[in-house]
Amino acid sequence: MAKLGLILGDQLNRDHAVLAALDAGCDRLVMGEVMDEVCYVPHHVQKVLLIFSAMRHHAAWLREQGWSLSYHAFDASSPVRSFTDLVARELVAGDIDEVLISWPGEWRVLNEIEGWAARFKIEATLLPDSRFVSPLEDFSRWAEGRKQLRMEYFYRQMRKSTGLLMDGDEPIGGAWNFDADNRKGWPAKNPPAVPAVRGFADDPVVAELKASLGLDTDSLSNKQAELGLFGESTSFDYPVTPEQAALALDDFIAHRLPRFGDYQDALADGAGTDNAVFLFHSRLSSSLNLGLLSPLQVCRAAEQAWREGAAPLNAVEGFIRQVIGWREYVRGIYWHLMPEYGERNALGHDQPLPSWYWSGEVGMRCLQQAIQATRAHAYAHHIQRLMVTGNFALLLGIEPKAINEWYLAVYIDAYEWVELPNVLGMVMHADGGVLASKPYAASGKYIQRMGDHCKHCRYKVTETVGEQACPFNALYWDFLDRHRKSLASNPRMGMMYRNLDRMEEGKRIAIRERADWIRERVELL
Numbered sequence: 001m002a003k004l005g006l007i008l009g010d011q012l013n014r015d016h017a018v019l020a021a022l023d024a025g026c027d028r029l030v031m032g033e034v035m036d037e038v039c040y041v042p043h044h045v046q047k048v049l050l051i052f053s054a055m056r057h058h059a060a061w062l063r064e065q066g067w068s069l070s071y072h073a074f075d076a077s078s079p080v081r082s083f084t085d086l087v088a089r090e091l092v093a094g095d096i097d098e099v100l101i102s103w104p105g106e107w108r109v110l111n112e113i114e115g116w117a118a119r120f121k122i123e124a125t126l127l128p129d130s131r132f133v134s135p136l137e138d139f140s141r142w143a144e145g146r147k148q149l150r151m152e153y154f155y156r157q158m159r160k161s162t163g164l165l166m167d168g169d170e171p172i173g174g175a176w177n178f179d180a181d182n183r184k185g186w187p188a189k190n191p192p193a194v195p196a197v198r199g200f201a202d203d204p205v206v207a208e209l210k211a212s213l214g215l216d217t218d219s220l221s222n223k224q225a226e227l228g229l230f231g232e233s234t235s236f237d238y239p240v241t242p243e244q245a246a247l248a249l250d251d252f253i254a255h256r257l258p259r260f261g262d263y264q265d266a267l268a269d270g271a272g273t274d275n276a277v278f279l280f281h282s283r284l285s286s287s288l289n290l291g292l293l294s295p296l297q298v299c300r301a302a303e304q305a306w307r308e309g310a311a312p313l314n315a316v317e318g319f320i321r322q323v324i325g326w327r328e329y330v331r332g333i334y335w336h337l338m339p340e341y342g343e344r345n346a347l348g349h350d351q352p353l354p355s356w357y358w359s360g361e362v363g364m365r366c367l368q369q370a371i372q373a374t375r376a377h378a379y380a381h382h383i384q385r386l387m388v389t390g391n392f393a394l395l396l397g398i399e400p401k402a403i404n405e406w407y408l409a410v411y412i413d414a415y416e417w418v419e420l421p422n423v424l425g426m427v428m429h430a431d432g433g434v435l436a437s438k439p440y441a442a443s444g445k446y447i448q449r450m451g452d453h454c455k456h457c458r459y460k461v462t463e464t465v466g467e468q469a470c471p472f473n474a475l476y477w478d479f480l481d482r483h484r485k486s487l488a489s490n491p492r493m494g495m496m497y498r499n500l501d502r503m504e505e506g507k508r509i510a511i512r513e514r515a516d517w518i519r520e521r522v523e524l525l
Helices: 016-019 037-039 043-063 084-093 107-113 116-120 136-143 151-164 204-213 222-228 242-255 258-264 276-280 285-290 295-307 313-337 365-377 384-398 398-408 416-426 442-449 472-484 491-501 505-520
Strands: 002-006 028-032 068-070 094-101 125-127
Touching: 002 084, 002 258, 016 295, 016 365, 028 043, 028 084, 037 472, 043 204, 043 285, 068 084, 084 094, 084 107, 084 116, 107 125, 107 258, 107 398, 136 151, 136 313, 151 295, 151 313, 151 505, 204 365, 242 258, 242 285, 242 505, 276 365, 295 313, 295 416, 313 416, 365 384, 365 416, 384 442, 384 472, 398 416, 442 472
Parallel strands: 002 028, 002 094, 028 068, 094 125
Antiparallel strands: none
16 A cells, blocks of 8 residues: 655655655646635735746656656646545545645645545645744743733744854854844935846746746736636746746845845835835845745845955844744744634724735835735735735724635735734734834825835825825724724833824814725725
């Protein structure tokens, strides 16, 4: 009897636990581009292109390594629509006594897998996911008994365990983080030159997949519309192999890491130009989350740049914190608290998602630019996600499940293990403070301070009420007023409430009326 290994489409690392547990001489592998994974949310077409292209390259590599692999290419009319269907088809021959799978990235997939033992009367073995540094068991031990789960303390543990940027038991530079040096806004005059991101032209695998999906170069195809996919495909240039991803990493280290720290929170208005979209960010998260790069690989490359004097400590530490700190932390939170975590709505928000979150046809320049970049590239950097599209969703009071689905659908690096904690906890504060100690709520002044969008906007960031006032402003103060009971006692929000309390009653009434007007007519903004 042989064993069957299922390689999930977002787990394309070559040190996969399933490969280590099987014998290429007698065991088999299966991979599949299944319909249910395409359509459970209206995914960005570039996300589908990336995952399926990378899967096909990975399948070719597996066969070169001598593995017997059954591969199911995407077919919208196929009866094989799920991972369960895929495994069932492989079990027909009756020569398999065990199915092996690496721990998945989404609760719904784990729930599906856990039903296989009863359904197929066969052992289904879950193995660790080697795309991460911290095993889930280690996170659970760290979290056990803590009143608060704060990333900063988890991150320090990760620094110690990996030895990254450490001098013995102490952090290099005498501090664990250098956030204070990483908050520069985008300069209105003489902004720094931004090097172009290393992109990759369509190889035969990508070209074949585009043809099979019926994607035009000029417009959305009928097939894309039939599948309910979002966004544009013409600018697709992401790495689809580990070799390409390594080149993208080298490009980031050499050309953008040195300024990454300074401008990681900046917002640049560029009318959709690629350099303004990507700035000095790495654009490596899609490769990390697919397993084309490993977290220690990218962190050690960044650390080496600092040791060689090629990048400053504030940039390198900030980047490493995102990878072994935040990325590992949100994954731990997800698995530690699911499935109940996904149902939380601590602030009781219930507004529907405005339709312009999909079209980008909105008058607020910061939102327009972030959403248009998302449509074109399946990408927006973390401040656009948190403090532009996310901040507006929080202040407006969008129902958490609606905005969760949007983030999961539209970004090329989004999988529920990383998307849900970031959106539910960091963006929407819907978990009541588990992930973040306060809501990341801000008025238009924050956006003005971090970049130059406001100069090009139809609304006036200096005004709070009136038809021309920036909608963020009234919504911000109204948000504080509406949630005073649950937020006023938060020590990190005392200054905000003191400022609110100093307002004259007439101004507060005008703000409430403006905020109500915005919520009622949000589609017209």
